[in-house]
Amino acid sequence: MEMENLISIVEENSGNSMSVVGDTYKIIISGEQTNGEYAVIDMLVPSFSGPGPHAHPNIQEAFYILDGEIEFTTEQGKQTAKKGTFVNIPKGGIVHQFKNLKKNLAHMLCIVTPAGMEKMFE
Numbered sequence: 001m002e003m004e005n006l007i008s009i010v011e012e013n014s015g016n017s018m019s020v021v022g023d024t025y026k027i028i029i030s031g032e033q034t035n036g037e038y039a040v041i042d043m044l045v046p047s048f049s050g051p052g053p054h055a056h057p058n059i060q061e062a063f064y065i066l067d068g069e070i071e072f073t074t075e076q077g078k079q080t081a082k083k084g085t086f087v088n089i090p091k092g093g094i095v096h097q098f099k100n101l102k103k104n105l106a107h108m109l110c111i112v113t114p115a116g117m118e119k120m121f122e
Contacts, residue, residue: 008033015042022049031115039115045070045106050099057093060113062086068106070098 010028017026024044031039043063050070063070065085072079072087074096081087089096100106 036115038113041110043108043110045100047103051097053095053097055093055095060091061089062111064109066107068104069102070106071101072098
């Protein structure tokens with residue numbers, strides 16, 4: 001059986017964790033494991049933290065809020081995403097940022113397509 005046809009199972013304590021702009025990001029699955037198709041990043045965002053405005057012209061970024069609240073700001077305005085909310089930032093270079101404006105830890109999953117952004121964090 002070829003390697004690319006095998007399923008991937010990632011255990012709870014697997015993956016590299018790192019600090020990025022005060023947040024803690026853990027690479028759950030990297031582009032190296034998905035033939036560059038996508039990567040999944042677990043993000044812990046402390047109170048009043050998050051990256052500044054930025055854009056990814058060639059990357060689609062999607063976020064699923066697991067806990068807490070995150071304020072997303074884009075060219076379209078501000079939206080608050082609470083637990084259970086899914087936010088999609090399409091390819092094309094839309095300027096966006098996210099911030100945890102509450103006094104609690106926010107937790108979300110980020111899926112990037114294609115993979116590669118996780119390497120920038122490392």
